[in-house]
Amino acid sequence: MARDLADHEEVAALPPAAVLQFWLSSDYYTERYSRIILNGWRESGGHLHPSIVDHLDGRNVNQKPRQSNSLRPYSDQEWRQLVRSCTTTIAAARKTHRETLEAATQGQAPIASWLLDNGPASNRVIQENISGIWREGPRLTAIRSALYPDNDVVFAYTMLLALRSGIVSDGIKTLTVGNYTRTGPHTAMLRYYKGRTAEEALNLPRAAVRVLDQWLEHSRPLREHAGTLTESMWIYASQQEGIRTTSLNGHQRTRWANLHDLRADDGTPLTVDFRRIRATYHNRRDRSAWTGRATIDPNHSARIEGDHYLSHHTPAEQAALETVILDAQSDIRRKAEPPVIVTHDDAKQFAAEFPRLAQEAELNVDVIRRILTGEQDVFVAACASPLNSPYAPAGTLCPARPWVCLLCPLATFTPRHLTALLRLKEFFSRQAAQMTMQQFITVFGPYADRLDNDVLPKFDVRLIDAAGRLLATTPMTIEESQ
Known part of the structure; x- marks a missing residue:
């Protein structure tokens, strides 16, 4: 700015035409920083031409460049890996959860019964209240994780919901139980927030309804001890920090991909990106009704339709x-x-x-x-x-x-x-x-x-x-x- 306006020795004497010409010949960021300098000069008591002041109070001459690159959808093989990693984790967690919960309610597992009554306590608290288990730390951790879902299980549910519904990550992680409303035996409506817009509502597909129903059933024992976090949708039990809500951060996504050895088509580690999951969901939904050939009736083959519907004309009909x-x-x-x-x-x-x-x-x-x-x-x-x-x-x-x-x-x-x-x-x-x-x-x-x-x-x-x-x-x- 000093170089281009060097012909004018004082800021107070800058003519509006020179400043406007400087902005027109610069990019958005140069104009932005020069506006910060001129506004600082004005706020500190310096004098500026009234027309320059009007420009500073108005909109920028250069608009911020829009950086929007379309996300490449996951391939079918990559998509199957993501779905498999979630469904296998959830199926195993639900199986052990049902078995542990049944043993706890029937009094067959004292540790599980104590945890069910008192909540997800740390190993040290459990050892202080139940005698004879000082050397059973791994077993205590396994029982607590079976009864109360940990962060990995919660992440599997959140990602599977994204895979089944196409909702963005910032909409999923801020969900509450009140956002989920059942409208029928197999239908439900979900209200969520997107970072760029206000509240939105979505009639969930049946597969997404099933995911949320399973999660609410799985998290019911933990929700009874969650206190102020009861209404939060995604809660999990941490040994050191008690009951917490998930954040869906980059560390979790990277850890998940490494834990399940997710691979891209080229053999490199697969990046778990909720934005790409959303793009792939809509891409697959648009292609779900496509049979691969342009036939009038899906029950007919292309050859049958060509023989019986497209070329079967008498010479008179053709004329x-x-x-x-x-x-x-x-x-x-x-x-x-x-x-x-x-x-x-x-x-x-x-x-x-x-x-x-x-x-x-x-x-x-x-x-x-x-x-x-x-x-x-x-x-x-x-x-x-x-x-x-x-x-x-x-x-x-x-x-x-x-x-x-x-x-x-x-x-x-x-x-x-x-x-x-x-x-x-x-x-x-x-x-x-x-x-x-x-x-x-x-x-x-x-x-x-x-x-x-x-x-x-x-x-x-x-x-x-x-x-x-x-x-x-x-x-x-x-x-x-x-």
Whole structure:
């Protein structure tokens, strides 16, 4: 900042233009630090130009760059490892928990009974209250871990819930028992918080409901001794620190991966990342209904559908389908053609300026004469072939509405049609006032656009004015003309 603004010897004399130019030529972090310096100068009593002060109180010129890299989902093999590590740990812990709890309630295991009544005490406290077990420290630890879940078991439950529901880690670790609401025998709703948003709610999949039901059953004995932590969802027993809540920190995730020897596809240690778990969950859910082939009925093979549904057409059916496709393509092409405007009542000049119309519509001199003399006039145009309309079968008189002529390739617009075209413009205005914008655009939009931008601008302004004066003396609505 001092180097770029060296031409100005005093901070108080800095012109706003120089400061703004410096910010525009720098990045977000340079601007941020320079703002800190200038704000410190101002807060310590230094003088700054009022415009610079306004800039300091406003938003930054440079916005902070957004660093968002999409997370790569776990592969199927990696995903199976994560699921297996959780399910095997939980299954073994639940089995020993049920056996120890049953022995404790029946009085068959004095140590387990004492722990069930008094809570997860340390080995030293247990030895002080039960005689004859001074050298049974490992056994005491095993009984306490079987009766009350330790941190590894809690981590297995939290990760399995993420695997089954796709909830982010900060939403899982702050859960309380009150956030979990059963809505049916196999359904439940979970309210949780995301760090970037407010509270969210999720109808849990059945597999996630089962995970939480198993955990609440597994942690019930520990919850009876948890005191103020009773409502916390994820609690565990620690020998040194008593009952605590899990944190899902990086050390736990690394320890878990090493404990279960989790490996990536390339053989390196697999990193347990709850963000990647969420990304993989949604990726797998999107692919869960995909069978690998585009079939109409999942009970059919691709070959069966190809033989019986895609290629089974008689020659007549094939010709009919091709005719429908050809007609649709021709209709689209006709609508894209510019309108035919005749501004002079001269047959020779008309034939010279518009050979395309004569060629495509197969017009001869007699037909051109009838067009120019008005023998084949409809309401807003002269029709080259009323019995060969694209909107009706051949040989049938065209049934189309007057405004449809604006997009018809058989229509020819001449100065004598200006009065009718202006009446049509008034009709569009009345319809626009009575309909919503969406309705008007859907029904009349293409025709109104063709009239305003392609047809009327081709005529001389004096002819349009004369037609407008004539229209004022002989008013008639489109509805009356029909």
